[in-house]
Amino acid sequence: MIVCENSSPPLLYASAFYEPKLRELLDHGHSRIESDLHRSAPFLGQLVSDWMTRLSPTGDARDYLCQPRMFPTLLLPWWMAKSFDLELDIAFQADVIYSSLNGYYHIRLLDNLMDGHGSTELQILPAAAFFHTQFQLAYQRYFEASHPFWEVFQGEWFSSAEAVAREVSLECIGIPEFEQVSIKKVCAVKITLAATAYRYGRIDQMTLWWQFAEALAGWAQMMDDLFDWHQDLQHGKVSYFLSRAQQTKEAGESVESWVLREGFNSGICELQQGVPELRRIARQLKSPEVESYLDAREELLAEDADRIGAGLSTLREIATIFGIGSNKMQAV
């Protein structure tokens, strides 16, 4: 399933979902970004290279999107193309990956700035011009200006930008806001799926893959909210998970206490309950890769629940010993 060496915890960095050809295209796409950017904007190029390297937990930018917990931005169009049982158009797939990498970094750059996570993002903000241009340019050789693909491109790309902006203005994210705003941030992947469907003449499959991508985007965003809760709390960011904490914690209780008491477990339960719906949609895609992916994600989630749950249990034990909330731990 997932191969990983020299990492802690295990299964964090490498993903066997990237079969050798796909990994080759990914590596090539990264090299292309570096060479294009360094050629056209050498000063900015170096700053962007450093930023992309820092984003990756392995220190190798090419590994960043391969992490098993990452939303499969590059995998979905590849799996979609394979599900058509047609000869793969490798040049097109390479362009899809190059475009997707640029689109992803464009979103990451803006999202980090909006979240307040970004330390160097403001300095490299002009790179948004490069990322956006390359994201779009890759498709121009395949679809003429009047092609319906561009309507999808425009609609989904603007929807993603709107979502990033709207999410920052929200004071609370319930289910409606989560579905209408938070998930839309990830839905630019629908552009790559549309391009793939049009390129292979399989528009009939587009809606199903979109449905799966949206469902998976929701699931992945929910997981992102769960695992980022403490950083989001520190940065004053509103998320679905933190909004639920505010709604369900006891009066005077801290978010930390709620997470320890029930929040983490309820977040894991919600994710686990979402898997059957993902599987239901996935079955219609006739993609063994998607089904294997869901198996792996479910397994990874169970491992996370066990490992992190044990750690939280330890914190609860210590809190109990300290008598926090009852016979408090006194300052000297």
Next chain:
Amino acid sequence: MDKHEHGMDVQQLFKKGLHDKAFFDQLQADPAKALESAGLKATPEQIASLKQINYKSLVDVATAFGGGTAGNIT
């Protein structure tokens, strides 16, 4: 389980769990000294209980929530 007027509350405990591995290393090795360093005092019973804790599992909490993972996953 939450806050109190003096000493450590759950927020501080959580913060230490995420960012202060040295505190828990010391808590495991010498609970009384660790607590004294943190400006806290404990009963002998509390110190005995603190020696029984599985501190290793805290690493997973720090990795998951303390910025030890890759950050954004979407």
